[in-house]
Structure formats: structure tokens, C-alpha cells
Amino acid sequence: MPLILVVDDQPSNIHALYQLLVDDCEVSMATSGAEALAFCAQQLPDLILLDLLMPEMSGYEVCDRLKADPRTRAIPVIFVTVQGGAADEAEGFAHGAVDYISKPFVDVVVKARVHTQLALKLASESFARSQIELFQRDKLASVGRTIADIAQELSSPLGNALISACTLQDDLAQLRSSSVGGVMKRADLDKHLRVSEESVCLVLSNLQRTLSIVDSFLQSTADNFGDQRCSFSLTELVHEVVTSLTDVLEAHQVRCELAAGDDVHLLSFRGALAKVLTTLVQNAVKHAYREAGGEVHIRVRPLGADQLTITVQDHGVGMPPATLGRVFDPFFSTRFGPNRREPGLYIVRNLVTFALGGQIQVESTPGVGTTVRLTLPMISPEARRAS
Template identity: 35%
Template sequence: MANNIPPTLKPLGPLVALAGALGLALLWYFVIWLSGYAGQYPRLESATLHAALEAGGSVIAMMVAYLLLRLEAAGEGSSYNLLIATALLGMGCLDGFHSMAAAGNLFVWLHSSATAFGGLLFALILLPISARNPHLRHCPSIVLLVAVLYGGWSLVFQDLLPSMIISGKFTPAATILNVGGGLCMLLTAAKLFLTYREMRKVADLLFCLQCMLLGSAAIMFDRSSLWDLPWWMWHGLRFAGYALALWLAISTARTINNHMLCLQDTLERQVVERTHELQVSSVQLQMTLDELQQTLDHLRLTQRQLVQSEKLAALGSILSAVAHEINTPIGNCLVVASTLDNTISEFEERLMAGKLHRAQLDKYLETSHVAMELMQRGLHRAADLVTRFKLVAVNRATYQRRPFDLRKLVTELVARTQTTLGTTPYRFELDMPVELHMDSYPELIEQGLTHLIDNSLKHGFDHLDHGVIRFLAGVQGDSVRLIYGDDGCGMPAVVMDRVFDPFFTTKFGQGSNGLGMYICYNLVTGSLGGSIEVSSEPGLGTTFTLTLPLVA
């Protein structure tokens, strides 16, 4: 990724860095060749300096491996973080054992093993293995464990080790291990360079340079002997490779850290801005809620006023209808009473004058009986209207709530109705559970069903010589769904829409006052706390669906 380029490297350019590493390696080769041409190489026998270089390289390798594993977790660094870290852990561990060994066969064996081990591990990059393979995450730990066991075995069983140095000269076995490891590192450098050309990750190029330095140092091993100048020079190249990797890892980690700090600052600013925006939005929302609450309060007030107006209008309509209905029988009674009063006055005059005949007495008595019959009929009609009007405002507090069986209640109501109807051709059918217990007001339910039956007999079966009334019921949750239906003549939509209106009837002046269905509606929706719906079509009968709570 572009954001993992160390800022200090960007102005130089990756190709300039590559050319510098190649130049350094060639300069090392030229110095070695020139020193050999001049004669014997100068020698510097310093075990302390050598131990410091090797120990420093080991520590650096371990640090770089750790940083690479961190970069891999962050999705940064090289394209082969896990494989490079694995190789560095193996080399660094064996170099650490090498730094602790005294000059001799074990000394050379551990160094040669570190080079060969590292070269082979670096060469894993050449294989067609996906760098994101989940199985690779265990490689660093496995390689580190193997390196520790290998180094410990070499220290314990030194007698079993092959000869690495004879009379101050390195044996072919030592040369093969070092040169072979160096060639693997140079091939890996070529692979990393091609990867850089494709992916444009500068970390790939820098690790390419490290592999070139480590590989060049390994190949120079063949041209050196213990403690001479070439020997020290390829140690310098080796240490430079480790230092380059350390610089890259530290620079990349620092860049990522700076980037994370910038992201953190940006995030904090965004949090502050969003918090401010939320606070402003919260204030605006609260103002809107206050306005909505005021509007809602106003609507509720308006609703109460409308309801009150509708109640007054409905009450006025009912009073007007009641006055109209009662006015007819009472008016008839007044007319009859006035006529009877005139008749009594004439009878009294004749009686006082002594001109009363038998025929006049009979006529007076007949007229009086007819008048009294008419007045009684009118007063009974008025009394019946008043009684029904009182039922409109029935109060359930008048009745006692108690448990009862709905099927038994309907069965008894049907039996009484059939007794009243006598031999009429109308039948009743019940489809209800055997025990349908409710805790409600059975008298009010019976009154409502009575009005429904009365409506079917007077209107649904009008001009029909047969008819069936059906009761269906069942429990739904905490309610009872009671369906009442008849197969009568039905009703058109204009009548069905007004069926529950007070004083609405299709048989006005024929003995119907239009209060039965209105009373039924009030009983179900008011006192019983349920609902009632109607559906009907002309010629297909009428169905009323009552939903009543099991416990009123």
C-alpha cells in the first residue's frame, strides 16, 4: 500500500536505493579482490566485536520479525510478511547461538546453518503459496521452536557435527551451506523485485535489498577465512541487511502510528462535530415535540368539543324523534278526550232538562267505551315508547355480573321464543361449544339477542313462509365470537348503513319504532364492552357478528 512507504525514502526513489545496495555489494567485492591482489589480507582477531555483531544482528532479526507480524495484523508492510518474519526468526535464533560459541567447528557450523536455514526459508517466497494462506500463521512459532531445538542439539552434541574448518580454512561443506543459502536469498531478492514491479509496495523492494545484502555476504564466505578482511566485510554486509530491515520496519510502524494518530484526531473532531450536531438536532427535536404536543392538545380539545357537539346533536335528534313518536298517541288521546268531553256535556244538558231517552243513554255509553278504548291504546303505546327509550340508556350497574354458560342461555332464549311463536314455520339452529363459560351480564346479552330475533321475525322473514335463524359461537383469545344470522330477505346497503341509527325503521307506522337495533348496539358496545358488525345482501339474509369479552 502507498501509505506504508517510509517518508524518508520517498525523495530518494526505490530504484536509487536498489542501485545503492548493488553498488555497495560490488564495492565490497572490489575491495576484497584488490586486497587479495595486493597480497595477504589484513587480519583482525576480535571475538568480542564478532559476538557483538552477531548478537546485534540476532536481536535485530527478532525485532524485525515481531514488527512484521504486527504489520501483517494491520494489513501493512510487505506482500510476504509472514514468510519473511519466519526466515528472520530462524536466522536470528541460530545467529544468537552462533554469537555465544567460541571460534572453531561449532562456531562455523552454527553460522553456516543460520545462512542455509534462512536461505531455504526465504526461498519459500518462490513457491506458489498464497501469502494469505491461513496455515502460514503457525509457521513463525514452529520455525522458532525448531531453531531453538536445533541450536540446543548442536551445543550438546558437538562431536557429531561435520567438519566446518580445517587449519583456518573453511571446508566444502561450510562453503556449500553458505553459498547455497546465499543463492536462495538472491533468487528471493529477484522474486521480491518482480513483486515490487507488480504491487508497487516499497516494503517489497527494501526486503529485496536486504536479501541481496544477506545473499552477497553468504557468497563472499567462500573468498574469506577466519578473521581476515573479507570475513569482516561480509559480516558488515550481513549486519547492514539486518539494519535495513529494522529501519524499514520501524519507519513503517512509525508511519502507521502517525496515520493512526491522525485518524484518531480526525475521529475525535468528527465525534465533537457530530455531538454538536446531535445536540442541535436534539434541541430542534424537542422544540418540534413541544409544538406537536401543543397541536395534539389542541386536537384533543377540538375532539372533545366535537364529541360534545355530536352528543348534543344526537341527543337533540333522539329527543325530537321521541317527541314525534310519543306525540301521535298522546295527540290521539287528546282528541278522543276532547270529543268525550263534548259528549259528556251534551249528556249532562239532556239529563238536566229531563229530555234523556233510552237510545241517547245507550249511544252515550257506546261512545264512552270507544273513547276509553282509544285512550287506553294510545297511552299504552306512549308507555311502551317511554320504556324502550329508557332501555337506550340502560346502565349495567342495574344488573349483576355473574358466571354463566352462553350455550345454556341461548338455548333457554330459543325455547321461550319458540313457545311464543307457536306453530310458525321458523326454525332455530345452534352450533356452539357444550360449555362456553363467561363472566358477564347474561340479562343484557339476552336483551340484545332478543332484539336481533325480533328484527329477523319482523323484517327478515316478512312475506316469507319459512326461515332459519342460526347461532354460532367460539372462543378467540380472551373473547367470544358470536355469529347470529338468518336466511331472510336481507337488506340493501342504504338500509344496512343505518340499521343501528335510533328511530330508523323500514316499517314506519306499522308497529315499529326503530329502537330495537339501536338498543342492541348500545348494549353490546357499551354495557358489555364488545363490538357488533353487520353484513347483508338483498335475498341472501343478514349476519350480525358480536365480539364479547369473556370477562366483562
């Protein structure tokens, strides 16, 4: 049963409300504001019926204190008072009340308004629980998909390394057997050496690939850049990123244009933002233009007093909707080959969201190009770990 707290300095009013509500609710009573606050400190009622005119502490002050406390601010409060004018009701709502009952009260009105507020509270709590459960399910599903993707990517190089190691082990056993029997020929020795060299090379290359995959995921938080929040020039950072990519840009004959306007200084994670911009420009260079030649535009625009947007735009091949919907999946790529397994935008999204405290959007049209838009705060929060 829902718990209602009736607060009134007149015992007769408390008794009347108690008799009216006790069949449907659990009813507790307080005869002063201080007593009501003490009750709420121990137990949270589902609804409070609060007299407005009480000695020592008015209903307004009680309501103000309830709304100022994070533990009690969500408790709905209905004022019950002889002051039932429009101005009184407006002031009551201004102090955080959800409804107003005038004295002398009418039984059917009291019951209807109490039941309405209890139903609204129940519906609100039910909705909140459903949203939390939905979020948790989505979060767990996302974590599960990520783990599956990582396991799938690691299984191939680790499996190859294992097979190569087993081949090397079998060959060494044959080599030992031949050497003990004293029947080894030079051709046999050369064969064993060749098998050993090939096996060791395969083991090393696959283990290096495994470490590369793990390292890519470790880079998805600011912590792994040794990053501390600091103040830095955004224009200088973008110029440094573009300069560091000079060889890649020249090799693909792609020009990178910057339109930044007035320089801004961020209090953020410099290394994480540099990784984000580097990856976005590299993606545009490698994936937007199938043939040599093209342009990448970086634009910085203030968004109010405390945010800005950074867009990285190309005019390349673009992506169809089915591809666009998967760009944040781990290891997804529009190309095949040795570099198709780089996590790419998966890492970018983690850095933008968890390290920089911002948002990322990708828009793309086949044959027109792709635009990646970052919305970032001028002052980033402390880095939050992806989970």
C-alpha cells in the same frame, strides 16, 4: 409563551440555556431532581431540559418518576448531557425522553430541537382538543336526534289521547245539559254511552302505547333488568332464549340452529344479553323471511383468551345499503304496521355497548341475508349508562 423547565446541578449550564431560550419562552430553573419534581407538582411545564448526571437523583430517575405520574407523563423531556453515545441515547429513549442534546451544546441545535418538541406538543394538544370537540358535537347531535325521535313518536299517541279526552269531555257536558233539562231520550243516552266507551278505549290504548315507547327506552341499560354481573353458561342462556321463542319460530316455520363448540362461562349481565339475543332472533324471524320457512344460525366463537364473537345469521331478503345505514336509528323498521315503531336494534346497540362492554356490526346483502356480529368480553365492565 411556552414554559420550559431547565434542570441542571451546574448554575453555569442553567444560565447558558436561560440566555439562549428566554427571548422565545418563559424559563424556570431547578438545580436538583427533587426540586424539579416539586416544581412540576405545582405547575406543569411544556418542556423539560433535564441533565442526566446529577447527585442524589439522576436524570433517569427523575424522568421515570415523571412518566409514572399521570399528571406529568405527557411532558416531553429532553436529556442534556455529556454522555452522548448511541447506547446512552437508546437508554434515554427507553426511560421516556423524546430527544437528546450533547454537551457542550450548540446553540442552534438546542433552539431547533426545543422548538421542534414544542411544535409537536402544540400540534398534539390541538389535535386532541379537535377530537374531543368533534366527539362532543357528534354526541350532542346523536342525543338531539334521539330526543327528536322520541318526541315524534310520543306526540302521536299523546295527541290522540288528548283529542279523545276532549271528545269525552264535550260529550259529558252535553249529557249533563240534557239531564238537567229533563229532555233526554233513550237513544240520546245510548249515543252518549257509545261515545264515552269509544273515547275511553282510545285514551287507554294510546296511553298504553306511550308507556310502551318509554318502557322500550328504559330497557336499553342493564340496570333496568335488575341485572347484576354474574357468572353463567353461554350455551345454557342461548338454549333458554331459543326455547322461549318456540311459538314464534313455529308460527313462522323457522328453524334456529346453534353452533357453540365448547361451552364458555361469562361474567356479565345475563338479562341484558338475553334481551339482545331474543331481539336479534325475533328480527330475523319477522323481517328476513317475508313468507313462512327459513333458518336462523347462532354461532359462538372464542376470540383470543378474553373475548368471543356471537353471530346471528339468516338467509332471508337482506337489506340494501341505504337501509343498512339506518338499522340503529330509533324506531326504524323495514316494515309498516303496528310493530314498526319498536326501537329494536337501537336498544340492542345500547345494551351491547353500555351494559355488555362490547361492539356490534351488521352486514347485509339483498337476496343473500343478514349477519349480526357481537364482539363481547368474557368479563364485562361495570355497566355504563348511555348518555
